Amino acid sequence: MTEAVAARERRAGVGDVLLDVRDLRTYFHVMDGTVKAVDGVSFSIRRGGRLALVGESGSGKSVTALSIMRLIETPPGEFAGGEILFDGVDILKLDSHAIRKIRGGEIAMIFQEPMTSLNPVMTVGDQITEAVLLHQKVNHKGAEEITLTALKDVGVADPKRRMKQYPHELSGGMRQRIMIAMALSCNPQLIIADEPTTALDVTIQRQILELIKSIQERTGAALLLITHDLGVVAETVDDVAVMYAGRVVETGTVENVLLNPRMPYTRGLLESIPSQAKRGQRLSAIRGTVPNPFRMPPGCKFEPRCPYAWDTCSESEPDLIQIGEDRTARCWLNDQRFRSRLNDYVASRPGGGE
Amino acid sequence: MADIIGPARIENIEPPKPDYDVQLESLNQWQIAWRRFKRHRMAIIGSTMFLTMVAIGLVGPFVFQYDPNNIPVPDVKVNAGRPPSLAHLFGETGRLQLDVLTLVINGIRMSLLIGVIASALGAIIGTIVGGIAGYFGGWTDTILMRIVDALLSLPLLFVILAFSQFVGQGTGSWLTITIIFGLFGWLGIARLVRAVILSLREADYVDAARAAGVGDARIIFRHLVPNSLSPIIVATTLGVAGVIIGEAFVSFLGFGVDPSTPTLGNILSGSLEFINQGNWWWAFFPGAAIVIIVLGINFMGDGLRDALDPRARI
C-alpha cells in the first residue's frame, strides 16, 4: 500500500487540492416548501489532508457529505448550484457510470450507524468482497485475499472466521471496523467519515477514531470527518470548517479556529463546553434556537442569536470573508469597514481560553 | 455586552429576538388525519364512489320501488328478458321480466346494509375479545388466541356457506345472514386489537406517563384507545367490502338471503340460467355495482390507513 501511496504522491505532488467544494447548494422539495439543507458550502481538502466539518444537528453536514458522493435522491432533492471538484472534475456533472466508479473506488464513506448500515442477510466477508470486485481487476480468490488483508488492517482478530459471520453476530465496534475495512479495501483517495463514533460506546469511540487516523496516515488518503464533537476535532484533524443553517460560517486550521474564532457562533460553541476552568460558574449556552428552515432570517442567519449583531447583520448576509491565508469567516465583523467592532469582539474574549 | 458572552446571569438575560414569524399550529390526531386524507387523491375518489352508492341506496328504493308481491306484467313476453332500453335502462330479467335497474338499486341498499352492520358487529366482538386477551394476558390470552388461530386455519367462507344454508336454507332473512357474517368476521380485528394493546403495554410513552404520575384509567383512555382506534377503523372499513363480496357469493349460490329481498348476490343467482340465451345485462349490472362499491371502499380504506398512520412523516 505504501507503494501506491508513494506513486500517487509522485504523480500528483503532495499538498495539491484533492477536493474543492465551491458554494454547494442542495435543496429538498417537500410538501410544505423547499428545504435548503445546504445553501452555500465551500471548503477544500488537500491530498492527504484532514478536515472536520463541524455543526449541530440539522446544520446540513450530513447532506453535504452525501452530496459529495451524490447519494441524494433527486427527486425530492436537487443540486441547485455550486461545484464539487474532485481531482479537478466536477462530480455534479458526471454521468451515472462515472459516479459509480468513484463511489467506493476513489471516495469511500463510513456511516454513522453500523447496526443498520450493513446488509443483514449477507456475510460481512461477502459485503467487502463485493466492493473489491467492483473496483479492482481481481478474481474471486484475489478479492478474498484483499478482504482478509483489509480485515487485518482494521484490527479484526481471526479474520478468516469473521468473514463468514453475519452482521448481527458482531458487536457495534466490530461492525464499524467492518465498515472501515470496506471503505479502505479499494484504496480510496478520500475517506468521508460521517459521525463514525456517535452510535458507539464511549470506550470504543476512542479505538475507532485512532483506527481511522492510523489508516489515513498509512495510506495517505485524505479525511473528511463529520462531527458535532469539538473534542474529537482537536485530536483528529488539522483543518476545520464550521457549519450553521446549511452554510459554512468559518474555516481555518484547528489552532486558529478553536483558539481565536472570528465568528460568534464558533465562539458560542466553544464557550458552551464545560471545563475545569469554569468550575463553579453557570453553564453558558447560545440563547435562542436554530432557525426554522422555512422561515430564515433575511440577513445573517445567526443574527437573531448573536450578541454582537447590529443593523447591518439583519439587513444583508455576509459572504465568506477571507481573513488570512486559508482562513475565512462569514461574519461582518471581519469586513474592513467594521474594524472597531472587531477590536471590541476580540477584546471581550474571556481570559483563560480553552 | 461583555456580560452576555460570559456565564449568563438570570437578571441580565434579554428575551430572544423574534424567530421570524414562527406560527405554531397545534392539531390533534384526528385533524391531522383529516388533512392527510384530503390530500390522498385515491381516497377522495373512493369516498365519492362509495358515498354516491350510499346515496343511491338510501334514496333509490323510494323512487324505484320493488314489491315482490306486486310484480308488473310485461307488455311483451320474452322469456329471456329484453335488453337495455329507454324503458328499462338495465334491461329485464328472464322469466318474470323484472326491471334490472329497480332490482339493482334495491340490491345496493341491502348489500350495503348487510355489509356495514356485519362489519360493525364483527368489529365490536373483535375489539372485546382482543381487548380482553391483550389486557389480561396469561391463560386467558393463550386460550383465546389458540381458538382464534384454529379458526383462522379454516377457510371461513366454507364455514359461512354451510352455516348459512343450514340456518336459512336459502330463504333466510337478511338479518340472519348479517349476524352470521358478523359472528364469523371478528377474528382479524381481535388479533389486531390484541397486538395493539400488547405493544402499548410495553411502549415507552406508557412508562413515561406512569413515571410522570398518570393513572391507569387515564392511560387507557388517552393512550391505548386512540392508538387502537385507527387500525380498527381501517379494518372495519375494509371489512365492509369483504362482507359484501362474501354475501354476494353466498346468495348467488342460493344459500343466502331470500330472493324476495334483493341483494346484489341473489339477483345474480337467477341470471346464470339465462346467460347462454343471450341475457348478459342481468348478470353484468349487479356485478358492476359490486365492483364500484368495493373499489370505492378499498380506495377509501387505503386513504384512511395512510392518513391514520402515526408513523407517517407529514
Added chain:
Amino acid sequence: MSRYIIRRLIGTIPTLFIVSLLIYAIMQAAPGGPEQKFDQNPKITPEQIAAFRHSWGLDQPIPVQYCRWVGLCNPDGQGLGVFISNNGLPNFLPSFLGGGTNGVLHGDLGYSSTSGSTVISLIAQRVLPTAILAGISLLVWILLALATGILAAVRQYGKADTAITVFNYVGFSFPTFWLGLMLILIFSQDLKILPASGMWNARTVPIFGSTEYWTFFGKNPGGALLDLGSHLILPVVTLVFVNIAGDSRFVRAAMIDSLNQDFVRTARAKGVPERTVIFRHALRNALLPVVTNVAIELPFLFAGAIATETIFSWPGMGLAYITAVRTYDYPVLMGILVITAIFVVIANLLADILYAVVDPRISYG
C-alpha cells in the same frame, strides 16, 4: 434445526385438535343434520328417518358422536370401554400399534351420505384438479406480483406505480365468481375460442384421473396438455386477476421499506450498480416478509377456488364442498374442512421453516 421442526410439528397438534372441535361444534350449531335432505320428500316416513339416524349414529349424544368421528372412541365399545379399541389398547393409537381404525386420527373420514363411498376416496379424486388449478394460479400470480411490486417500488409515485396500483385495486374488487361469469360470456359465448366449463373435453378426452385418462395422456401428451391448458386458461386468469393485488401491494411495500434501509445506501456508496442494489440487496431482504405473507394467504386461495370451481364446473374439492352443502352431506363437508385445515396448518409450518432457513438472523433454538 430438526429439533425446531419437531417442536413445531408437536405444537400443531393442539391447534388441530381445537380445529376439529370447532368444526364439529359449528356444524352441530347449525340446525338440522344429514337427514334434512329428506325434508322435501313426502314419501319418507318418520320411522325411516329415525332408522336412518340410528344407522349413522346420529341418535347418540353429541360428545360421543364427536369422539367417534375423531377416532378417540370405539364405536363398538360400551361405557368406559368406549376408549379402548378392539385390540384392547387405547383407541387413539395408530392402528398398526393396536389402536382403533375409526375416525379422523386413523384416516377414516366416514362415508358420504349421498353416494355411500368413503369420504377419503372422494377427496382423493378431487385433490388433484384443485391442486392443479390452485397451484398454477398461485405460481402465476406470485411471479406477476413480484414483477409488478418491484417495478412499482422502484418507480414509486411514477406512472407505472399508479397504473399498477389502480390495476391491483380494480382486480381486488371483482367478486371472483362474477369475473368468471363475465369471462365465460366473452370468451366462450361470444368469441367461442375457449371452453366454458369443465376440466376436459368430455367428447374427446376420458375422465380426468381415471386409468383411461392416463393411458390417453401417455399416448398423446401434447394433445392432453393442450386440452387441459385450454380449460385452465379462464379459471386461472380469474383467480390470478383477483388475487394478485394482495401480494403485489405487499411486495411493493416490502421493497419500499427495504430500499429505504441504511444498508442500501451503503451498497450505493460502494458503487454497486443500481440493478444489483435492487435485486441482490433490497429484494433479498424484502422477500422475507413476502414469504410469510403468501403462507398466510393460503386459506383465501381455497375460498377463491370454491367460487371458480363452481362457475367453471371444475371437478375439485371446492365444487365437491358446494355439492355437499346442497345435499346436507355432513361427513363430506366435515371431511373437506378437516383436510383443508390440516393443509393450511402444514403450509404455515413450512412457511416458518422456510423463513428460518432464509433469514440468517433467526436461530433454530
